[in-house]
Amino acid sequence: MLKNRIIPCLDVKNGRVVKGINFVDLKDAGDPVEQAKIYSDGGADEICFLDITASNENRDTIYDVVEQTSKKCFVPLTVGGGVRSVEDINKLLNCGADKVSINTAAVENSKVVIDSSKKFGSQCIVVAIDAKKNGDKWEVFTHGGRNNSGIDVLEYAEQMEKNGAGELLVTSMDRDGTQVGYDIDLMSKISSKVNIPVIASGGVGNLDHLVDGIKLGKASAVLAASIFHYGKHSVKEAKDYLDSKGIPVRI
């Protein structure tokens, strides 16, 4: 039976982890490679890096991080943030990323998803959707949530599936950082609309939220950042909890 996945996400800026695990025995709390290894050793089903490097001259730092991580972690590694072109995707894959998530570029230029999924296969193309509620629908935001494209999220999700996305990583901007739980309505509507797996993101504050994301939101995988940082919960605790609620996980 296919298991639901738990994916810890690390924000990386200029090659350093911005928010991360804050264990006392950690040699270097800012080292993304060390943090990713702790997660994969702890049973993470995948690792996600979100590159939030703002300046262009430091962009290349992520490539080195990916290269070092892929030599130490033998679970799938997804990398996103600032991915603009097929060439960017190619470089990340060559450095050892298994999947690349595309956000703004997928909205601005549909060819990026179409061409990259043809070239590298759908299995490594994740389309990241930042969704914000507006009345009774959700709209797609770009540029790290700063710009409203006005595009309807459900229509967009369907289009991205057609364009060749292998998975959708859906973040509720209304919930992100609030710790009140995923936007279940959004997740379940998207998940019912498309036939590709949906990864739920944004708003996790406790382990019950992970359960809800899968049971009610019908997500195939749940992504979380802050609950795994600062040692609040370990990935193993999360898995044991999901297991106790009857959700199939890899233990």
Added chain:
Amino acid sequence: MNVTIVDYKSGNISSVINSFKEVAKNKVTIEVTSDLNKIKSSDKVVLPGQGSFKSCMDALDQIKGLKDTLNEFAINHKKPLLGICVGLQMFADVGYEETETKGLGWVSGKVSKIDNQNGKYKLPHIGWNQINIVKDSKIFKNIENNSHMYFVHSYEFVPNDKKVISATTDYSSNIVCSVEKENIFGTQFHPEKSDRIGLKIIDNFINL
């Protein structure tokens, strides 16, 4: 001993390279090449594969003499070869992804789309699933039945002779996820992404 990972521009093979190097340490040489002479002289060959059946077969065809060299290696000389994901699928006679495409024909059978039962099962089949080991395979030495492996695929290999099947996984139906036919081994899942247990399978192959 040396193991060659065939680099025929079939997508991303860096994870395969990293995992084999991790397992091999300094005891075994891992070559990554499409050089025909190097392939011929290697002890074992790994055939990775990403993207579609057709794109991988096309990529093999792009390198003159590669198919013949692989045939000679695996069929004539019966040296150990491991196909991963589409690398396994290409063992078949024919694949139906994108368009009907002739395969290598090493293990008789076809590659067709997984039946998603009218949307009940999402495709691609992505994530960790358990393998049901149905026959002793040398690459499953010290691998427990029902171990979790990482999968990413929408197409499945359906061999004609069920005796070649070494493991299946349950997704929509019993999908063939590993085969062994004499010196030819294949996994539909990605041992290179399946954590310590996946590395053990790679170790088993290297130590055949």
